Amino acid sequence: MANKILVVLEQRYNVIKKISNEISKAGFELSQKLNCEVEAVINGGEISDLNKIGNYGIKKITLLKNSEFTKYSPSAFSKSLTEFINEINANIILFGNTSLGKDLAPRIAARLDAGIAVDVIKIETSENNIIATRPIYAGKALVDIKINSEKKVFTIRPNVFNPGEPTENNSEIIVKGISSPDFSTKVVEVKKAEGKLDVAEASIIVSGGRGMKEAANFKLVEDLAEVLGAAVGASRAVVDAGWRPHAEQVGQTGKTVSPNLYIALGISGAIQHLAGMRSSKCIVAINKDADAPIFQIADYGIAGDVFEVVPALIAELKSNKFKKMPSFRRWHL
Amino acid sequence: MKIAVCISHVPDTATKIKIGSDAKSIDPTDVTYILNPYDEFAIEEALKTKEKFGGEVVVISLGDDSNKESIRKALAMGADNGILLKDNGMRDSLSLSKALADEIKFQNADLVFMGKQSVDFDNSITGQLTAEILGYNCVSVVVKFDINENKIVAEREIEGGKEVIETSTPAIITCQKGLNEPRYASLKGIMAAKKKVIEEKNATSFDNKLEIVQMSKPLGKQAGKILGNDSTAVPELVRLLKEEAKVI
Ligand SMILES: Cc1cc2nc3c(=O)[nH]c(=O)nc-3n(C[C@H](O)[C@H](O)[C@H](O)COP(=O)(O)OP(=O)(O)OC[C@H]3O[C@@H](n4cnc5c(N)ncnc54)[C@H](O)[C@@H]3O)c2cc1C
Numbered sequence: 001m002a003n004k005i006l007v008v009l010e011q012r013y014n015v016i017k018k019i020s021n022e023i024s025k026a027g028f029e030l031s032q033k034l035n036c037e038v039e040a041v042i043n044g045g046e047i048s049d050l051n052k053i054g055n056y057g058i059k060k061i062t063l064l065k066n067s068e069f070t071k072y073s074p075s076a077f078s079k080s081l082t083e084f085i086n087e088i089n090a091n092i093i094l095f096g097n098t099s100l101g102k103d104l105a106p107r108i109a110a111r112l113d114a115g116i117a118v119d120v121i122k123i124e125t126s127e128n129n130i131i132a133t134r135p136i137y138a139g140k141a142l143v144d145i146k147i148n149s150e151k152k153v154f155t156i157r158p159n160v161f162n163p164g165e166p167t168e169n170n171s172e173i174i175v176k177g178i179s180s181p182d183f184s185t186k187v188v189e190v191k192k193a194e195g196k197l198d199v200a201e202a203s204i205i206v207s208g209g210r211g212m213k214e215a216a217n218f219k220l221v222e223d224l225a226e227v228l229g230a231a232v233g234a235s236r237a238v239v240d241a242g243w244r245p246h247a248e249q250v251g252q253t254g255k256t257v258s259p260n261l262y263i264a265l266g267i268s269g270a271i272q273h274l275a276g277m278r279s280s281k282c283i284v285a286i287n288k289d290a291d292a293p294i295f296q297i298a299d300y301g302i303a304g305d306v307f308e309v310v311p312a313l314i315a316e317l318k319s320n321k322f323k324k325m326p327s328f329r330r331w332h333l
Numbered sequence: 334m335k336i337a338v339c340i341s342h343v344p345d346t347a348t349k350i351k352i353g354s355d356a357k358s359i360d361p362t363d364v365t366y367i368l369n370p371y372d373e374f375a376i377e378e379a380l381k382t383k384e385k386f387g388g389e390v391v392v393i394s395l396g397d398d399s400n401k402e403s404i405r406k407a408l409a410m411g412a413d414n415g416i417l418l419k420d421n422g423m424r425d426s427l428s429l430s431k432a433l434a435d436e437i438k439f440q441n442a443d444l445v446f447m448g449k450q451s452v453d454f455d456n457s458i459t460g461q462l463t464a465e466i467l468g469y470n471c472v473s474v475v476v477k478f479d480i481n482e483n484k485i486v487a488e489r490e491i492e493g494g495k496e497v498i499e500t501s502t503p504a505i506i507t508c509q510k511g512l513n514e515p516r517y518a519s520l521k522g523i524m525a526a527k528k529k530v531i532e533e534k535n536a537t538s539f540d541n542k543l544e545i546v547q548m549s550k551p552l553g554k555q556a557g558k559i560l561g562n563d564s565t566a567v568p569e570l571v572r573l574l575k576e577e578a579k580v581i
Contacts, residue, residue, distance in 0.1 A: 109462065200493070228581065304566070
C-alpha cells in the first residue's frame with residue numbers, strides 16, 4: 001500500500017494551536033522523505049486562521065465541522081476522525097503529544113487496530129519504514145521503535161520539531177459537516193487556571209524548589225518569570241508542602257516540559273524532577289550547593305544563594321534590552 | 334458495583350537504568366520493582382467508590398510471578414480479589430490492552446480505574462486503548478471524580494486548566510496525582526492480604542505491532558559552566574543567554 005500521511009491539527013476555542021504548526025512541518029518533511037501524500041484534518045467550529053497551516057507545507061486541510069466541536073469530545077472526535085482516516089485511506093497519522101493528542105491518538109489507534117508510538121522526539125526513515133525515537137523510564141533511556149501494522153499512529157512531543165518561519169502559501173480548505181456526533185463523552189466546561197501561563201505551553205519556565213525556603217518567597221520566582229514572560233514551575237517538594245498548586249509541578253508526577261529556557265532556582269535536580277525538564281533546550285541552575293545534581297545537566301549555573309543572585313538577575317534583565325522578546329504561547333479563550 | 338483496577342509492576346523511579354546486552358531491554362539486575370505510583374491513586378479511588386456505593390474491587394495485573402508483590406499491596410490496601418494474567422513476554426500497549434479488555438469483560442466490571450501511565454514506558458495510553466476495545470467510555474488524566482447512579486462527572490488536567498467531562502458507565506478512568514491521597518495498608522490489611530488467594534490465569538495472546546529496534550542511553554549532556562558563586566556572575570549569564578544560547 002502506498003503511504004499517505006494525515007496530520008491531526010489542534011485548536012482551542014477555534015484558535016489554531018502552535019503544536020499544529022510543528023506537526024504540520026514534521027508531517028510535510030516526512031512526506032518528502034517517503035515521497036508520499038500528506039494532508040491535515042481538524043475538528044472544530046468556525047476556524048478563521050486555518051489556511052495559515054499551508055505555510056508549513058500542507059496543501060489540503062479538512063475541517064470536520066460542528067458548532068459543538070469548539071470543546072473536546074473524546075467520543076465524537078475519535079469517531080469522526082476514524083471515519084475520515086478510513087475514507088481517505090491514510091496510514092500514517094500524526095498527533096501532537098498534548099493533553100488532547102495523548103487522549104485521542106490511542107482511541108484512534110484502537111479503532112484502527114494500529115500500532116502507536118507516543119511522545120516521539122525524532123522521526124527517521126529507513127527504506128520505506130519509519131523509525132521513531134522516544135524517551136522511556138522518565139528520560140533515563142531512549143528507544144527506537146518500528147511499527148509493523150499497516151496503519152501507524154504517532155504523537156509528537158511539543159517544542160521538538162521547529163516549524164521554522166511560515167511562508168505565504170495558502171491551502172485548500174474542505175469543510176465537512178458532522179451532523180450527528182457521538183457525545184457519550186464530552187467536555188461540559190473548561191476551567192482555566194486564572195491569568196497564568198501554563199508550564200506545558202511556555203517557551204520559558206522559571207521553577208522554584210525547596211531552596212526558596214517558604215511560599216512567600218515565590219514572589220521572587222514570579223518576578224523573574226514576569227520580566228521574562230515566563231511561566232512559573234515548581235518541584236514536587238514545594239507542591240507537597242502546599243506552597244504551589246500541583247498544576248505547576250514539573251517532573252515525573254507533574255508535567256513534562258521542553259521549553260527553550262528552563263531556570264531552576266533552589267532545585268536539587270532529583271531524577272524525578274529531571275524526568276520532566278531534561279529535554280529543555282537551555283537549562284540554567286542557581287543553587288548554593290555546587291555539587292547539586294542539577295548542575296550536571298545545566299548549561300549555565302551560578303553556585304550561589306538565590307536570595308542574592310535572583311534580585312540581581314531581575315535588575316540586570318530589566319536594564320537590558322532583549323534582542324528578541326520570547327514568543328510565548330498563550331492559551332486563547 | 335463491580336470495580337476493576339489494572340495495575341502494573343515497574344522499576345522503582347529512582348532506579349539507575351542500564352541497557353541489557355540485547356540492546357532492546359533493560360538489564361534487570363539490581364532493579365527493585367514497585368507498584369506503579371499512579372496505580373495507587375487508582376486503587377484509592379476504587380476503594381473510595383466501593384465505600385460509597387458498595388460492591389467489589391478486583392485488581393488485575395498482567396506479568397510474571399513478581400507482579401504478585403504489587404497485587405498483594407493492593408489487597409493490603411483493601412481490594413477484595415487479585416488476578417494475575419500470566420505472561421512472561423514483552424507486550425506493546427495494544428496487545429496488553431486487548432488482554433486486559435478480555436479479563437474486564439469476563440469480570441463484567443462496569444467501572445475500571447487505572448493509573449494515567451506506567452512509569453516504565455511512560456505511554457499514558459493503556460486506559461484509552463482498553464476502553465475503545467471494550468466500547469467503554471473513558472476519561473484520562475483525572476484529578477477529580479464523581480459518580481452518581483451511572484452518571485460520571487470527572488475533571489481532567491489540560492494545558493493551563495481543567496476540562497470537566499460528563500459520561501456514563503461502563504467507563505475507564507485513568508488517575509493522575511491530585512485525585513486523592515492513597516491510604517497506607519493497615520497491619521490488619523497486610524495480614525488479611527496474606528490469606529487471600531491470587532487467582533492465576535494465562536493471559537490471552539495477541540501480536541505486537543510495535544518492534545523495539547534498539548534502546549540506548551541519552552547522550553550525556555555536557556555539564557555546563559558554573560559562572561560564579563554570587564551575583565557578580567549575573568551579567569555574564571545574561572550575555573550568554575542572549576548571545577550564545579540565543580534564548581532571550
Ligand atoms: C515516585 C516519585 C515521583 C516524584 N515526582 C516528582 C516530580 O514530578 N517532580 C519533582 O520535582 N520531584 C518529584 N519527586 C521528588 C524528588 O525525588 C525530589 O524529592 C524533589 O524534586 C526535590 O525537590 P527540591 O529540589 O525542590 O528540594 P530539595 O531536594 O530539598 O532541594 C533543595 C535545593 O535547594 C538548594 N538551596 C537551599 N537553599 C538555597 C538558597 N538559599 N539558594 C540557592 N539554593 C538553595 C539546596 O542546595 C538543594 O539543592 C518524586 C519522587 C518520587 C519518589
